[in-house]
Amino acid sequence: MKLNLGDEKNACIVGVGRSMISRDSGKTATTLATDACVAAIRDAGLTSVDIDGLATNEMGLLNGYQLRESLGLSNVSWYGQMGLPQVTATFSMIEAAMAVEYGASSYAVVVMGAMKPRGNGSRRDPFAGMPRPPRIGGEGQWSAPFGGNGFSFVHWMSRYIWQYGAPRETFGHIALTARKHAQDNERAIARSPLTMDDYLNARWISKPFCLYDCDYPVDGYAAVVITTPDRARHLPHRPVSIIAGSQKTGPRTETMLWDDMSNMGATYCSREMWELAEGTGIRPEDVQVACLYDGFTILTVNWLEALGFINVGEAKDVLVGDALQLGSSGPGPVLNPHGGMLSEGRVHGMGFVAEAADQLMGRSGVRQVPDARIAVVSNGAGVQNCSMLLKALD
Amino acid sequence: MNEYEGPIPIPDDDSRDFWEGCKRHELIFKRCDDCGFYIHLPKSRCPECWSTNVGSARVSGRGTVYTVTIVSIPTAPGFDLPYNVSLVELDEQPGLRVMTNIVDCAEDQLEIGLRVEVTFRDIMADGRLEASLPLFRPMARDEE
Numbered sequence: 001m002k003l004n005l006g007d008e009k010n011a012c013i014v015g016v017g018r019s020m021i022s023r024d025s026g027k028t029a030t031t032l033a034t035d036a037c038v039a040a041i042r043d044a045g046l047t048s049v050d051i052d053g054l055a056t057n058e059m060g061l062l063n064g065y066q067l068r069e070s071l072g073l074s075n076v077s078w079y080g081q082m083g084l085p086q087v088t089a090t091f092s093m094i095e096a097a098m099a100v101e102y103g104a105s106s107y108a109v110v111v112m113g114a115m116k117p118r119g120n121g122s123r124r125d126p127f128a129g130m131p132r133p134p135r136i137g138g139e140g141q142w143s144a145p146f147g148g149n150g151f152s153f154v155h156w157m158s159r160y161i162w163q164y165g166a167p168r169e170t171f172g173h174i175a176l177t178a179r180k181h182a183q184d185n186e187r188a189i190a191r192s193p194l195t196m197d198d199y200l201n202a203r204w205i206s207k208p209f210c211l212y213d214c215d216y217p218v219d220g221y222a223a224v225v226i227t228t229p230d231r232a233r234h235l236p237h238r239p240v241s242i243i244a245g246s247q248k249t250g251p252r253t254e255t256m257l258w259d260d261m262s263n264m265g266a267t268y269c270s271r272e273m274w275e276l277a278e279g280t281g282i283r284p285e286d287v288q289v290a291c292l293y294d295g296f297t298i299l300t301v302n303w304l305e306a307l308g309f310i311n312v313g314e315a316k317d318v319l320v321g322d323a324l325q326l327g328s329s330g331p332g333p334v335l336n337p338h339g340g341m342l343s344e345g346r347v348h349g350m351g352f353v354a355e356a357a358d359q360l361m362g363r364s365g366v367r368q369v370p371d372a373r374i375a376v377v378s379n380g381a382g383v384q385n386c387s388m389l390l391k392a393l394d
Numbered sequence: 395m396n397e398y399e400g401p402i403p404i405p406d407d408d409s410r411d412f413w414e415g416c417k418r419h420e421l422i423f424k425r426c427d428d429c430g431f432y433i434h435l436p437k438s439r440c441p442e443c444w445s446t447n448v449g450s451a452r453v454s455g456r457g458t459v460y461t462v463t464i465v466s467i468p469t470a471p472g473f474d475l476p477y478n479v480s481l482v483e484l485d486e487q488p489g490l491r492v493m494t495n496i497v498d499c500a501e502d503q504l505e506i507g508l509r510v511e512v513t514f515r516d517i518m519a520d521g522r523l524e525a526s527l528p529l530f531r532p533m534a535r536d537e538e
C-alpha cells in the first residue's frame with residue numbers, strides 16, 4: 001500500500017510518454033520502452049541527468065539494466081524491478097511513488113508495456129514444433145492435461161454470470177464503450193465502429209468469452225515521470241498527485257481455489273485504497289475518470305463493482321445505453337476514455353496510467369473528460385491486482 | 395474416445411501420490427493428519443495449521459461442477475475443438491477443486507451445479523500405463 005501523505009508530500013506525475021502502438025513493430029521491447037521513456041522525460045521538461053530512479057517489471061519483458069543503458073542514464077540510484085506475484089504497472093507506480101516520497105529518488109521513470117506474443121507455430125497449429133506428447137510439470141500439471149491453461153479468467157466470468165444472472169450485453173457494453181472511445185484516439189489499434197449485434201454474433205474464443213471480450217495484443221509501451229510536489233510545481237504541466245494506492249494478493253495464490261470466484265482481488269485492494277483515502281473526503285462519486293483494467297470484459301465489471309462505482313452484482317442494470325461513456329448525462333465516471341486494452345491495445349497496465357495522467361493534466365483533446373480532477377486507475381486481476389487514486393493539483 | 399495426444403503430467407514429490415493414485419483409479423489428495431484439511435494443490439506442510447503431519451486420503455470422487463468454459467481456439471496441444479474445461483468441487487471440502495473435463499455429457503446439460511463423479515482416462519505409451527487423468531461424468535440419477 002501507499003499511504004496518503006497529503007498534497008504537500010504525495011508524489012506527482014509530471015510527464016507522460018508513449019511508444020508507437022502497432023500489431024508488429026519490428027522493434028525490440030527495449031527500443032519501444034526507450035521511446036516511451038524519452039518521450040516522458042522530455043514531456044516533463046527534464047533530461048537524462050535528472051533521472052535517478054527507474055521502475056519496470058518482468059511482465060513488461062524489460063530488464064532495468066538494459067533499459068538504463070539504452071537511455072544513457074548515468075545517475076540512477078534507485079531501481080524497482082518488480083516480479084511475481086505483483087507485476088502490474090500500478091504496483092510499479094506505487095513503489096516508485098514511495099521511493100520519491102521517502103527521498104530515495106528525486107525523479108523516477110516508470111515504464112511498462114507489452115509485445116504481441118509470437119510463437120513458432122501458425123494460427124492453425126500454434127503448437128507446431130513442440131515435442132509430442134508434451135510433458136508438463138509444476139503448476140501446469142494441474143491444468144494442461146485438461147487443455148485448461150489458456151483462459152483462467154473465463155472461469156470467473158462463468159461464475160459471475162451464474163451468480164448474478166448477467167446477460168451477455170453487460171459485457172458487450174464494456175467492449176462497445178472501449179471501441180466508441182477509441183474512435184477519438186488516433187493511437188488506438190481498433191477504431192472501427194462496433195455494435196451490440198457485432199458483439200453478440202462474434203466467434204467464441206472460450207465461451208462465455210467471445211472475440212470482443214478479449215484485449216487486443218500489440219507492441220506498445222508507455223512511461224511516466226514521478227517527482228515530489230515541490231519540484232513538480234516548477235515543471236511545465238499540472239501535477240497529478242498520487243494520493244493512495246493498494247495492491248492485495250487476495251486470499252490465495254491459486255485463484256481457481258478462491259472461496260468466491262464471482263469476485264476477485266479487486267475487492268481487497270479497492271477496499272484498502274478507499275480506506276487509505278478516507279482523510280481526503282474523496283468518494284467514488286467524486287471520480288470523473290476511471291481507467292480500469294480490461295484484459296477481459298469481466299475484469300472491468302469486477303473492478304467497477306469492487307471500486308464502488310456499481311453495487312456488486314448490479315452491473316447488468318447499470319451497463320446499458322450510454323452509461324460510463326463520454327458525453328453521458330448519467331451518473332458515474334467516464335470509463336477508459338482512450339479505449340482501454342480492448343481497443344487502444346494491450347499496453348498492459350501503463351496505458352491506463354498514461355491516459356489518466358493526460359486527462360487530469362487537461363490535455364486529452366477531443367476526448368477530454370470535462371473538469372477531470374479525480375481519477376482511479378486499476379490494473380490486473382486475481383493475485384496480481386492494484387489500484388490507485390489520482391488527483392489534479394491546482 | 396480418441397487416443398490422447400495432450401500434455402502428460404510430470405509428477406513431483408508433492409504430486410506423486412495424486413498421480414500414482416490416478417493410475418490405480420483412485421482420487422487421492424494430501425490431507426493434514428492433525429486438522430483434517432485436504433491440501434490441494436498438494437504441499438508437504440498444512441497451510442491451515444502448519445503441521446508437517448501430512449498424509450494422503452482417498453475421496454469419494456463425487457462433486458459438483460463449479461465453473462465451465464467451452465474452448466474454441468487452440469490453447470493446448472492435442473485437443474479437438476471445441477471442448478470443455480471445468481472446475482469440479484469435491485464433496486469432501488468447500489474449495490477443494492480440480493480442473494478437469496466433463497465427459498459423457500451433452501453440452502446443453504453441462505452447467506454449473508451439475509452433479510458429477512470421477513472417471514479415469516488411461517494414457518498408454520509403449521504398452522505401459524504412462525498416466526491416468528481424472529475426468530468427471532454426470533452422476534447416475536440413483537446415486538445422487
Ligand SMILES: [Zn+2]
Nearest residue numbers: 426429440443
Ligand atoms: Zn492442518
